Amino acid sequence: MRFSSTLNHRPEGFALGIHGSYWQAAMSVDGSLGIRVNGEHRRVPGGISVAQMVNELGLDPLRVAVERNLDIVPRSSLGQVCVEDGDDFEIVHFVGGG
Numbered sequence: 484m485r486f487s488s489t490l491n492h493r494p495e496g497f498a499l500g501i502h503g504s505y506w507q508a509a510m511s512v513d514g515s516l517g518i519r520v521n522g523e524h525r526r527v528p529g530g531i532s533v534a535q536m537v538n539e540l541g542l543d544p545l546r547v548a549v550e551r552n553l554d555i556v557p558r559s560s561l562g563q564v565c566v567e568d569g570d571d572f573e574i575v576h577f578v579g580g581g
Contacts (some may be wrong), residue, residue, distance in 0.1 A: 534561035
């Protein structure tokens with residue numbers, strides 16, 4: 484089994500941020516959260532679950548491993564864990580083949 488941690492596209496609703504102070508101001512204006520996914524700054528809607536975020540990234544929650552702030556998020560709880568402002572995610576996508 485091979486895996487890839489590269490996310491090459493930015494789905495609608497996810498955008499790169501600029502600097503820390505910008506993130507704080509933008510959060511209070513539009514309700515979105517500033518996070519990092521595989522080292523890239525992104526904005527996500529407030530109240531989104533980790534499973535919803537993974538879906539928005541175009542990935543299948545059943546085929547990923549998610550680390551949030553250096554802790555593994557069990558696949559069974561991806562739908563219950565909410566993304567919080569400042570979270571740092573590492574997402575590994577498993578790809579079939581040989």
